Amino acid sequence: MESTRVAIASDGDVTHLRLDRAAKRNALDDATVAELHRFFATPGAVRAVVLDGAGDHFCAGLDLAEHATRTARDVSAHSAGWHDAFDTIQFGRIPVVAVIHGACVGGGFELAAAAHVRVAERSAFFALPEGQRGIFLGGGGSVRLTRLIGTSRVLEMMLTGRRYPADEAERIGAVHYVVDDGAGFAFGMELARKIAQNAAHSNVAILQALPRIADMSHAEGLFAETMTASLMATEDESRERIAAFFEKR
Ligand code: 1HE
Numbered sequence: 332m333e334s335t336r337v338a339i340a341s342d343g344d345v346t347h348l349r350l351d352r353a354a355k356r357n358a359l360d361d362a363t364v365a366e367l368h369r370f371f372a373t374p375g376a377v378r379a380v381v382l383d384g385a386g387d388h389f390c391a392g393l394d395l396a397e398h399a400t401r402t403a404r405d406v407s408a409h410s411a412g413w414h415d416a417f418d419t420i421q422f423g424r425i426p427v428v429a430v431i432h433g434a435c436v437g438g439g440f441e442l443a444a445a446a447h448v449r450v451a452e453r454s455a456f457f458a459l460p461e462g463q464r465g466i467f468l469g470g471g472g473s474v475r476l477t478r479l480i481g482t483s484r485v486l487e488m489m490l491t492g493r494r495y496p497a498d499e500a501e502r503i504g505a506v507h508y509v510v511d512d513g514a515g516f517a518f519g520m521e522l523a524r525k526i527a528q529n530a531a532h533s534n535v536a537i538l539q540a541l542p543r544i545a546d547m548s549h550a551e552g553l554f555a556e557t558m559t560a561s562l563m564a565t566e567d568e569s570r571e572r573i574a575a576f577f578e579k580r
Contacts, residue, residue, distance in 0.1 A: 336363040338385070339370065344378035344527035345520060353386025359438045359470075360394035361409075367442075368416035371423050378527035378534075381519040382446060383430040389455065392437025395464065410469035413438070417445040417471050421542070424535050426526045430519035431455045432512065440505075441470035444479050447538065448522055449506040451497040452515040457505055458495070459488040478545075480505050530568050 338349040348370065350357035357363075374380075384390050401409060420427055420442075429446035436458045443449055459476075461467050468476070468489075476485045480503050487493065497509045510518050526534065540559040544552045563569060 335366075336360070337366040337370065341377075342520070343524070345523040346374070346377045346380050347516075347520070348380055348382045350382075350384040350390055353384075353388075355394070356386065356388045356391035356434060357384040357439070358391040358394040358396075359442065360397050361412075363394075364413060364416050368412075368419055371416070371419045371425065374423070374425050377425050378531065379523035380425050380427045381430060381516070381523050382427055382442075383516060383519065384432070386433075387454075388433030388439075389429075389431040389435045390439025390442060391434055392439045392441075392460075393466075393469070398466070406469065413441070413470040417442065417475075420445040421447075421475070422539060424531075424538065426523070426534055426538060428519045428523045428526070430515040431506065432515060434458075436460055437464075437468075438470045438472075440476065441468065441472040444472065444475040448508075448519075448526075450508045450510060450515050450519050450522070451500055451506040452510055452512045453497050454512050455497040455500065455506075456494045457488075457500050458492060459485065460492055462489045463492050478542075530566070530572060532566050532568065533563060536563055 336350070336352055338351040340347045340349075348367070350363065352358065352360075352363065426448070427446040428448040428450060429443045430450045430452070431443055432452040432454045433456070435443055435451075435455055437460055440457055440459060459468070459472070472485070484503060488495070495503065495505065497506065500506045501509045508518065536559050540555065544555045544559075547555060
């Protein structure tokens with residue numbers, strides 16, 4: 332099915348996804364989330380993704396127009412749908428670099444949190460206006476954002492409507508890099524190309540194992556790490572890459 336909400340462009344090993352609904356500040360309606368889900372469920376031979384937004388903002392969060400008339404049952408199904416879609420991103424096989432500018436609010440921040448690397452341009456700001464709108468997180472923010480920046484900060488953001496600008500977002504660990512306005516896409520592509528050069532099986536292990544191990548007890552985590560490490564090291568490609576290091580190739 333042709334994409335109308337997310338522009339998709341291939342550049343070698345890296346695929347660029349752009350939320351493409353600038354007139355509505357890339358608010359996440361059902362069609363957008365379905366298109367993201369579809370892409371990440373069957374990404375093909377992609378090695379890394381750069382995700383950004385068209386226009387002046389990364390993403391204005393949940394499409395409030397669609398949401399206004401939902402019943403409790405609708406909201407439950409809607410939230411579960413976002414959970415599926417965003418889990419498919421976080422626990423997929425493709426590292427995702429989110430490049431954020433302007434608003435990254437509500438569900439937009441939840442989406443960014445499902446990515447693996449976050450780059451903010453100086454114009455970026457982060458907020459959780461759910462309290463102001465009389466709703467709640469629904470795209471996994473209670474789980475992903477609290478792990479990313481801490482429950483206390485998420486709680487405070489939701490209560491007060493506080494906006495974190497890019498440099499403060501970096502300080503609290505919400506983003507990994509801050510770059511000048513207009514420089515985010517090129518920098519995000521550079522990171523994605525670097526990531527694409529890693530062994531694909533290591534990238535998958537990083538995405539799949541690391542967050543799960545972080546949720547385990549100490550003893551279970553160490554066991555899972557040993558299992559993951561032993562599976563990785565016996566891949567032919569691992570042997571070849573280590574040999575290449577010693578042969579200075
Ligand atoms: C929207 C949305 C939206 C803009 N749903 N239509 N999200 C929010 O509470 C954020 C709401 N949006 C904003 O605060 C502002 O739009 C922005 C700061 C992002 C951008 O401001 P600005 O001045 O550039 O744009 P604007 O004039 O406010 O909006 C432009 C158009 O986009 C306008 O439509 P138009 O037909 O009048 O031109 C807006 O109605 C439309 N628009 N944001 C629908 N969000 C699963 S739970 C997740 C819970 C949440 O995400 S809560 C946070 C919701």
